[in-house]
Amino acid sequence: MKNSLKLVLAVVLCVFLAGVAGFADEYILGIGFTIFMYIALAQSWVVLSGLTGYISLGHVVFFGSGAYVFILIWGLVPVWLGVFCSGIVVGLVSLIVGYPVLRVRGPYFVILSFGLAELVKNLVLINEARMYVSMRPVFGAPALYQLYTAMLLLAIIATGLTYWIRRSRFGAGLRSIREDEEAAETIGVPVAKLKLLAFAISGVIPAMVGAIFIMRSGIFQSGDAFTPIVSFTMVTMAIIGGSDDAPGPFLGVVFLVLLQELLWVNWPEVYMIILGILLLGFVLFIPNGIYGWLSEKYFGNKKNVT
Amino acid sequence: MSPSFLKISNLSVAYEQVYALRDFSCNVEEGRITALVGSNGAGKTTFLRTLSGLLEAKQGVIEFDNADITYLPSHKRVEAGLTMVPEGRLIFPDFTVEQNLKIGAVSKRALGQVEDSLENSYKIFPKLDQRRHQLGGTLSGGEQQMLALARGMMACPRLLMLDEPTLGLAPLISDAIFEMVVHLKQIGITILIVEQDVNRTLQIADNAYVLENGVSIMEGTAREILTDPKVRESYMGI
Structure with missing residues (x-):
């Protein structure tokens, strides 16, 4: 497909999805909200983990921290400014936290990222307990169609960001880190700087997603806001879809959320089993994900060749 | 001198x-x-x-x-x-020859003349020209070493x-x-x-x-x- 045609199709799709907000029922809006949420999350995950190979199993830390920052300033600032601020605050903090965290590689980084999310969860828990708060309700949140539209916007931005970074020199630098970090360093790629930047960028959107999410759930509770399930779900979606380029997470999320709805309605008892088998199958047989497989099969090019 | x-x-x-x-x-x-x-x-x-x-x-x-x-x-x-061509070549196996070369010109100084450097590399290493769209990992050992040398040259080293x-x-x-x-x-x-x-x-x-x-x-x-x-x-x- 020609690039301009792709762009036109994407714009038409986005306008259509935004238009749906006006008349669709709660159920459709709810599914749309979930799909957009995971697209935004999985795309952000790809910026760090897909491109650099630093697999984060604790990406919920950004989601939860964003939600927490948002609930703390809830009522003090206008709603959407609050969402924006939570993204900025989390992005800035991750520039500091990322510095020591990204010095660790491979499996150690995977474990550390997971541990970091648990650590922050418990810090928030302790802090809340000290203030005698067990949960914080969100009163007067915007209507679902507004949250739907905001999430759609984040999904579009996240997808565009991944698409653009993947094709930029910045993205080439990130991928050279994934290929061979030492070689990248030797030839002059400023690896420490690039990794840190990718870490912060991949945290900003999940933080805003977290803020919007608690307006939908109506409540902030640190156990829920930092649940590892969110981390695992976005990783699963990115891997099943393909974690090297923007179309991957998009396909993975749509596939999984729809499958989830289908299974949930018809076979709730085997739902988790089927998901597990799927992930296993993809990792073993289609490691490049749906997108990688499609582009190899139908466009005759290997995943990494542009 | x-x-x-x-x-x-x-x-x-x-x-x-x-x-x-x-x-x-x-x-x-x-x-x-x-x-x-x-x-x-x-x-x-x-x-x-x-x-x-x-x-x-x-x-x-x-x-x-x-x-x-x-x-x-x-x-x-x-x-x-100062540019090093590391031991064991350390080229990027999943990048094409051309991508490998281009990323060698990562410094600001080299970036300005990346097209010239690329042309120059292909002139010095004609083998790489033939293989420019092939993945680095599929080259033979000697070709990979040539690629590593050429990638080093892309940085316009002194x-x-x-x-x-x-x-x-x-x-x-x-x-x-x-x-x-x-x-x-x-x-x-x-x-x-x-x-x-x-x-x-x-x-x-x-x-x-x-x-x-x-x-x-x-x-x-x-x-x-x-x-x-x-x-x-x-x-x-x-």
């Missing part, structure tokens, strides 16, 4: 408490090939890794072009014109440091690599080469240092060292 092109004074490098290089001083003259020879574990690779900023010096000073670069991070050294460029290559391919090194010198690149193939390295080098257990035991022109009976006995088995 200023003598202070690259000047290393009393350099010591250690892994924890174990010294891999001790009180080593050397000079690399502009436009020449300087060789560092010695057996396994002599400290050669340690030396190059320290020069390119992957390891930190414990003591000593590294001056490049009269500027102290001892504690400069890797990418700033590349920016200044000093190219080669770490064991013929390691694991067939003799004929090694010959081609050595010829290429001489060619690079002829087009004006200063070269610092580290090799186990003492005999052939000294034949193409201008100056040389012999390292043993992290200490320099001999230095001079390559010709002097090549004809030294002790060197011939311990490194060439003659």
Whole structure:
């Protein structure tokens, strides 16, 4: 497909999805909200983990921290400014936290990222307990169609960001880190700087997603806001879809959320089993994900060749 | 031909408490090939890794072009014109030949002339031109070494440091690599080469240092060292 045609199709799709907000029922809006949420999350995950190979199993830390920052300033600032601020605050903090965290590689980084999310969860828990708060309700949140539209916007931005970074020199630098970090360093790629930047960028959107999410759930509770399930779900979606380029997470999320709805309605008892088998199958047989497989099969090019 | 092109004074490098290089001083003259020879574990690779900023010096000073670069991070050294072609080639296997080359021009200085450099690389290494859309990992060992050299050249280096460029290559391919090194010198690149193939390295080098257990035991022109009976006995088995 020609690039301009792709762009036109994407714009038409986005306008259509935004238009749906006006008349669709709660159920459709709810599914749309979930799909957009995971697209935004999985795309952000790809910026760090897909491109650099630093697999984060604790990406919920950004989601939860964003939600927490948002609930703390809830009522003090206008709603959407609050969402924006939570993204900025989390992005800035991750520039500091990322510095020591990204010095660790491979499996150690995977474990550390997971541990970091648990650590922050418990810090928030302790802090809340000290203030005698067990949960914080969100009163007067915007209507679902507004949250739907905001999430759609984040999904579009996240997808565009991944698409653009993947094709930029910045993205080439990130991928050279994934290929061979030492070689990248030797030839002059400023690896420490690039990794840190990718870490912060991949945290900003999940933080805003977290803020919007608690307006939908109506409540902030640190156990829920930092649940590892969110981390695992976005990783699963990115891997099943393909974690090297923007179309991957998009396909993975749509596939999984729809499958989830289908299974949930018809076979709730085997739902988790089927998901597990799927992930296993993809990792073993289609490691490049749906997108990688499609582009190899139908466009005759290997995943990494542009 | 200023003598202070690259000047290393009393350099010591250690892994924890174990010294891999001790009180080593050397000079690399502009436009020449300087060789560092010695057996396994002599400290050669340690030396190059320290020069390119992957390891930190414990003591000593590294001056490049009269500027102290001892504690400069890797990418700033590349920016200044110091480029290393690492041991074992370390090309990016899932990047195409062309992507491998392009990422070699990552520094600001090299980025401006990336198209010229690319054309130039293909002229010097016609094999790479034929394979420009092939993945790096599918090249043969010799071709990968050529690619690593070309990628190093993409950074527009003033000093190219080669770490064991013929390691694991067939003799004929090694010959081609050595010829290429001489060619690079002829087009004006200063070269610092580290090799186990003492005999052939000294034949193409201008100056040389012999390292043993992290200490320099001999230095001079390559010709002097090549004809030294002790060197011939311990490194060439003659």
